[in-house]
Structure formats: C-alpha cells, structure tokens
Amino acid sequence: MIMKKCVLSFLAACVAAIPSFAQNEVAVNDQVNLTDNLIGEVFAIIEKEAFVTVFANSDAPPAGALEIQDSYSIDGYVFLPVAIKESGFRACEDLTSVKVCSAISTIPSYAFADCKKLRSFTEAKSGSIELIGNYAFYKTYALSEINLPKCKTIVDYAFNGSGVKKVNLPEIQYIYAGGFYECKSLSEFTGGEKLREIGNVAFCNAGPFPSITLGPDLTKIGNLAFAFLPGLKEIVIPENIKSIGKDAFSGLAMERVFILNSNFMDFCDASKLLRNKYLKEIYCDQQLNENIKNYIETGSEDTKPEFLASQAIVKPLSDIVEVKQTSSPDYFSAFERIDGISFLTLFNPETGDLIPNKGEGYHITGDRVGVRCWIDKVNLLQYVTDVNRPSGMEEIDAASDDSHPVYYDLQGNIVANPSKGIFIVKKGSEVYKVIK
Numbered sequence: 379m380i381m382k383k384c385v386l387s388f389l390a391a392c393v394a395a396i397p398s399f400a401q402n403e404v405a406v407n408d409q410v411n412l413t414d415n416l417i418g419e420v421f422a423i424i425e426k427e428a429f430v431t432v433f434a435n436s437d438a439p440p441a442g443a444l445e446i447q448d449s450y451s452i453d454g455y456v457f458l459p460v461a462i463k464e465s466g467f468r469a470c471e472d473l474t475s476v477k478v479c480s481a482i483s484t485i486p487s488y489a490f491a492d493c494k495k496l497r498s499f500t501e502a503k504s505g506s507i508e509l510i511g512n513y514a515f516y517k518t519y520a521l522s523e524i525n526l527p528k529c530k531t532i533v534d535y536a537f538n539g540s541g542v543k544k545v546n547l548p549e550i551q552y553i554y555a556g557g558f559y560e561c562k563s564l565s566e567f568t569g570g571e572k573l574r575e576i577g578n579v580a581f582c583n584a585g586p587f588p589s590i591t592l593g594p595d596l597t598k599i600g601n602l603a604f605a606f607l608p609g610l611k612e613i614v615i616p617e618n619i620k621s622i623g624k625d626a627f628s629g630l631a632m633e634r635v636f637i638l639n640s641n642f643m644d645f646c647d648a649s650k651l652l653r654n655k656y657l658k659e660i661y662c663d664q665q666l667n668e669n670i671k672n673y674i675e676t677g678s679e680d681t682k683p684e685f686l687a688s689q690a691i692v693k694p695l696s697d698i699v700e701v702k703q704t705s706s707p708d709y710f711s712a713f714e715r716i717d718g719i720s721f722l723t724l725f726n727p728e729t730g731d732l733i734p735n736k737g738e739g740y741h742i743t744g745d746r747v748g749v750r751c752w753i754d755k756v757n758l759l760q761y762v763t764d765v766n767r768p769s770g771m772e773e774i775d776a777a778s779d780d781s782h783p784v785y786y787d788l789q790g791n792i793v794a795n796p797s798k799g800i801f802i803v804k805k806g807s808e809v810y811k812v813i814k
Contacts (some may be wrong), residue, residue: 404428404455412450415440418457432459433466441472448479448502462489464511471495474520477502484509487533491516499524510536518542532557534577545569553580555600560584565609571756576603578623585609591754592616599626599649606630612718614757615639615651627651636695636753637662643669647678657687664694695759699749701742702766721752727762 404410408420410430415438418430434440444467450457460481465488467473473493478485480503490496491513497520501507505528515521517539524537525546532547535556542561547569555577558564561584570591578600581590586609592599596616601623604610610630615622617638622645632654640663646652652660652674662670671692677683699722700714715722724733724740725748733740733747742765750760783805785796793801800813 404453410452410457411435412452412457412459414438415444416446418450418459419463420457426455428455428457429460430457431461431463431466433463434470439470439472440467441470441474443475443477444473445477445502446479446482448481462486464488465491468492474498476500478506479503480506483507485511485514487512487514488516489514490518492518494519496521498522501526504528509533512536513538515540515542535559537561548572551575551595553577555579556582558584574598576600578602579605582606589613589754591756593756594618594758597621599623601625602628604630612636614753615642616757619645621645622649622651624648625650628653630654631656633657634659635661636757637666637670638695638757638759639663640665642666643673646670646673647680650681652687652690653681653685654687655685655689657690660687660690660692661695661698662692664696667692667694696749696761696763698753698759699751699763700766701747701749701763715751718753719751720755721750723750724748725750 404420404423406420406423410418410420412418412432415435416432417435418432420428420430422429432446446459448458458481459479462478462482462485464486466486467490468488469492471494474495475498476490476496477500480501483506485507489511490499494517496518499521507526507529509531510529510533512534514536516535519541521540521542523544524542527546528549529547530549531552532550532554534554538556538559540561541563543563544566545564545568549572550569551572551574553573553576557577557580559579559582564584564587567587567590571593573593573596575598576596579602580600581604582602583606585607588609588611590610590613592614594616595618597618597620599619599622603623603626604613605625605627606629608631610632612632612634614636615638617640619639626649628650633656635651635657637660642662643666652670660670674686674688674690675683677686698716698719702713713722724742725731726733726744727746727748733742745765746762747765748760748762750758752758783803785793786802786804796814798814803812
C-alpha cells in the first residue's frame, strides 16, 4: 500500500511538471482580459501574436483615464489592439479621458457614445485616426477639443450633441449628415481646405464659430448644412460647387459672402443664402452681378423681397482689392483691401510675370495690373483691373528748376514744407520719389 501511494505521488508530480500548452492556447474569437477594465477579442493569430478588437469589461467598466496600449504580453502571447468594437465603450459614464494606440485608425459607431464625462480624446501617435463612425461621440457633453491631423471622414452624426468647442481637422474631406449637428459649444473649426462633401444638417444648430473655410474641391453642400448657426458671419461659395441643398443657409445672421461659383443662381433660391436681412456685402463673379441685384430686389415665386438682403451692396470680386496709382511714369502703388484677404501678389497681365514688392510697395508701369489674392488662405482670386490714377499726377509740369524742386504727396498735391513721409519730387526735367 505504501509503495502504491509513492508511485501515485510520483506520477502526479511528473504530470504537474509538464507544461500545459492546452490551457494557454489562444484561438480566434477568444476573449482575453488585457487589464481589469479592458477586454480583447481575438480575430487573427500569427505564431504568438494575437490581433484583437478591444472593448470595455461590462463587469468593471473603465473609469478615469483609459489608455489603449500598443501591446499586452500575457501567458506567452503578445496581444495587439488594432480595432475598437462597435459600441465598445458606450455609456462608460465615469470615463474622463482616452488615448488610443497607433494601430487604431477608425473609431467605430457608438464607440464612446453617452460617455458624458469624457473630456479628452487623443492619439498616442498623431495622425493615426482617419475615420470617425456613426454617433461615435454622441452626447459626449464634457468633450472640449478634437485634434485629428489626418482624419479624412466624419460619418453620420459622429459628434451629434457633443460639447466639443475646438475642432482641428486639416485633412478632412467628407463630413456626412449631422457630423456636428447641435454641437452648440463649437467656437472654432480649423480645416475645410480639402473638403469634398458636406452632408445634410452637418453643422445645423451648432455654433458660435464665426467662419468656416470651404476649399476649392468642395462640390456638394447638403440640406440645412449650415442652418441656424448664430455666429457664422461670412462664407465663401467655391467655384466648383455642383449642388447646394434646400435651406442650406437658413436662419443666419451672415454679414458678408463671396460667391466664386458662376452657376450660383441655380442654387440661389433653394439655398436661402441671400435670405438674410443682415447681409451687408455680396462679392460675386462679374456675370452674376446684375442677376443677384435683381434677385434681392424682386425675389422669386417662393421667396418674397421682404425676406431678402435688400440692403446689401453687390460688388464684383475685383473690388476686394483696389489698386491706386500714386506716381508716374514708374509709380509706387498703394492698396486698399478688405479684411480676410491675404497672400496678395501682382502680375503683369501681358506677360504673366510677377511684380515684386520692393519693400515700400509695388512699381507698376502700365495702366492695368493683374491681382492674385486669397480668401481664408484657400480660395484664390485672379483678375485684371485698371489702375486708379489720381487726377493731380497728370498736372505736374515744369514749374520747377534744378535749384527749386517741387514736392508732391502720393495723391498728386503740392506740399510746401515736406517733412515725414513719401513724396514725388519734380526737379527740372527729373521726376523721382523720396522718403523722408
């Protein structure tokens, strides 16, 4: 009996000493506790590396700060999070911040919806997130800022009802229906230069951001896309727009619009852009000038004149920059340009050559000049305009000799005692400029 017990004990010890590969084996669809609060579901295995989709442990949901790391080493395996499960962290009510690893490129539908205390969402590696799914941040009331430098797509109602205040999406191309619908705290939106499509109610009832850049690649603006934005004061309608939906610009207090699109009258009535009594200035393509003037005076069958921007001044785009001649024959040019215009350059309309700024201004030798300038640093305007010659300059005569030069200001008026400033000097047969 004693011998039998010894043999059994020996066998038991040997079995215990053999590694149990079976109990550590990982298979596709297994769920692994990566941390106490984070679960990973295996969807692929290569040798000892298991690729997982992550989500919250429903029995112990994450609270406070959550960081989804690049990898987790458990029982001889390396688990690599590469995706977040749909609704994976929905209604984790005590979650306050999230940092996602570099392998995750998509935030799926409802991923962080109803996380009402979530204040911060960041990438471990800047530029990893490219798409935000349906309702991904729905009702994230405490969220303050979104900075996603490579994100290209915002899907339906991704931030609907979010408290987000600042948004930086420099590469964004598509904002689909309701992307920022009812984001009432949105005060700053950076991006838009590469936008291609804006869906229905994309920014409806959001605010109070004062302007948004609509780049030259934009072709579609949906129904009610910018409706009821209390802070929106100006906008540019790009030249390549093919469609503007019904009531896209309803209920605004817009003050200034720039219409680069020559087919704008096709969308004018439905879009409600000019149904705005607060509009002060409308800059448009020259061929639209009369059409828009007639429209805001008479309205249409659907829109009565009393609702339109009848007090707005309609101006050609060339009025954005006024070129003034200040001396002759080789003269210094002064410019008056409206706020929002930057990167001004001039060119010779005959040769196309750039006219350089020599420090004190531009020297132009012809009666016409080409102008290139930008609105919102994106929408390039290019046109040729006449130079405005002040009347006094042609009246400079030979009423001076070598010993008694005559000084003129830049408007052509004689200055008896020139002091500080820029002056044109007539001395004998010479005419030149001096700076005192």
